[in-house]
Amino acid sequence: MTMVVDGQRADFDRARSFAAVKDLFAKCHEDGGYFPMLRMARDRYYCLPKLDSPPGRTMTFRGRKVIQWAINNYLGLAERPELIEVATEAAARWGIGAPMGSRFMTGNTDLHEALEAALSQFFAKPSTVLFNYGYLGVLGTVSSLVAKEDIIVIDRQSHASMMDAAFSSHRFLPFRHNDLESLEQSLKRATRDCRGGILVMVEGVYGMTGDLADLPGIIALKDRYGARLFVDDAHGVGSIGPGGRGTGIHLGAQQGIDIYFGTFAKAFAAIGGFACGDEPVTEYIRYNARSQIFAKSLPLVVVAVLLKALEIIEREPELVERLWSNARKLQHGLRELGFELGNTQSAITPVYLPLDGVDAAMKIVSKMRDEKGVFISAVMYPVVPMGVVLCRLVPSASHTDEDIALTLKAFAEARDELGVGTVFPSSWTGAAADQGET
Ligand code: PMP
Numbered sequence: 349m350t351m352v353v354d355g356q357r358a359d360f361d362r363a364r365s366f367a368a369v370k371d372l373f374a375k376c377h378e379d380g381g382y383f384p385m386l387r388m389a390r391d392r393y394y395c396l397p398k399l400d401s402p403p404g405r406t407m408t409f410r411g412r413k414v415i416q417w418a419i420n421n422y423l424g425l426a427e428r429p430e431l432i433e434v435a436t437e438a439a440a441r442w443g444i445g446a447p448m449g450s451r452f453m454t455g456n457t458d459l460h461e462a463l464e465a466a467l468s469q470f471f472a473k474p475s476t477v478l479f480n481y482g483y484l485g486v487l488g489t490v491s492s493l494v495a496k497e498d499i500i501v502i503d504r505q506s507h508a509s510m511m512d513a514a515f516s517s518h519r520f521l522p523f524r525h526n527d528l529e530s531l532e533q534s535l536k537r538a539t540r541d542c543r544g545g546i547l548v549m550v551e552g553v554y555g556m557t558g559d560l561a562d563l564p565g566i567i568a569l570k571d572r573y574g575a576r577l578f579v580d581d582a583h584g585v586g587s588i589g590p591g592g593r594g595t596g597i598h599l600g601a602q603q604g605i606d607i608y609f610g611t612f613a614k615a616f617a618a619i620g621g622f623a624c625g626d627e628p629v630t631e632y633i634r635y636n637a638r639s640q641i642f643a644k645s646l647p648l649v650v651v652a653v654l655l656k657a658l659e660i661i662e663r664e665p666e667l668v669e670r671l672w673s674n675a676r677k678l679q680h681g682l683r684e685l686g687f688e689l690g691n692t693q694s695a696i697t698p699v700y701l702p703l704d705g706v707d708a709a710m711k712i713v714s715k716m717r718d719e720k721g722v723f724i725s726a727v728m729y730p731v732v733p734m735g736v737v738l739c740r741l742v743p744s745a746s747h748t749d750e751d752i753a754l755t756l757k758a759f760a761e762a763r764d765e766l767g768v769g770t771v772f773p774s775s776w777t778g779a780a781a782d783q784g785e786t
Pocket residue numbers: 481482483484486507509551555580581582583611612613619620621785786
């Protein structure tokens with residue numbers, strides 16, 4: 349055995365002695381890639397922190413109870429015992445992983461189809477196709493529809509899954525965030541260059557900044573230029589619009605959205621994604637989305653939980669009202685204290701601090717977590733411009749007035765103790781730069 353390994357090593361060294369061949373893994377020992385300082389320091393505090401309790405408005409971090417603002421549990425469904433009961437019953441009936449095959453081949457069930465039908469009705473679209481993850485759903489949907497001759501026109505601030513879908517297409521044109529003039533320029537260019545079709549890609553609620561896509565304006569333009577519109581409403585599903593029916597319905601624009609996309613990883617407190625649209629389109633996606641066809645079916649335990657979660661959301665529209673009431677109190681309190689929240693129009697609460705670099709971001713995060721008992725996470729350049737740190741708070745329906753009051757106090761104290769000012773770099777316009785968010 350050792351002989352073989354030694355022989356392989358010798359071959360490897362010989363191959364690398366040819367000047368052009370570099371060790372692919374060399375970068376793993378160097379300070380490149382994302383978050384090099386944190387990786388080199390083997391960080392498990394800012395990246396990959398461990399929360400030790402079930403998800404909820406409070407959680408345990410390093411043995412300490414903290415108020416949790418860094419998970420996407422909009423309606424508080426992560427804390428609902430009914431959903432755990434449904435999952436337990438489903439696991440007892442079908443086992444953990446069933447169906448044991450791709451949905452396409454052996455893994456379709458009445459429950460998968462019932463969930464698709466219920467989602468179509470809830471989001472007022474003719475038809476729906478399920479995915480195992482939102483991320484894979486974006487990739488699957490876009491790659492199934494966009495061929496070599498087609499062009500993607502995408503908002504620059506779109507989520508990484510959408511940017512990755514664009515990167516893997518043949519041609520894409522980014523436009524300035526929510527800027528209709530810039531969109532029109534890109535559409536003009538696309539129509540000039542294009543031999544196929546055009547797909548415009550935007551988010552409904554922007555995940556980092558909390559502002560909403562100007563859907564009526566975007567729809568008017570995409571119609572004028574004969575394009576189709578994909579809206580990823582991961583953060584709008586369940587959290588905005590009447591009874592949580594999303595940004596399209598909230599803005600009276602659902603009909604103009606050609607593909608309405610969402611994930612179950614946030615308001616539904618589970619996992620999976622979906623794309624809604626006209627039936628021929630969802631059927632095309634169903635038969636062509638490789639990320640779903642060549643992957644195992646969404647487990648029945650999850651499907652059963654999702655059906656129940658949707659039933660709860662429909663039955664209890666007050667959850668959305670509670671979420672908004674909490675969001676308003678939190679945002680009002682932070683603004684009263686002088687914090688800058690940009691132009692959020694949703695529950696997402698971005699606190700922009702005029703701080704520079706990783707060290708400053710770490711200081712505020714660790715002060716809040718370890719000294720104040722408030723769990724937040726922060727992002728910095730290149731997600732936001734240089735000189736700005738964005739602490740992103742995600743309220744839920746289950747947060748209490750006391751959670752909000754303690755958090756406001758903690759923010760005010762942390763700012764004073766760290767001497768954080770309120771003057772922003774002149775380059776800062778109040779909108780985040782490019783993509784971000786996990
Ligand atoms: N799209 C957006 C806009 C997102 O914020 C996210 C992040 N959760 C995803 C897609 C990916 O969804 P999932 O976590 O279900 O893979």
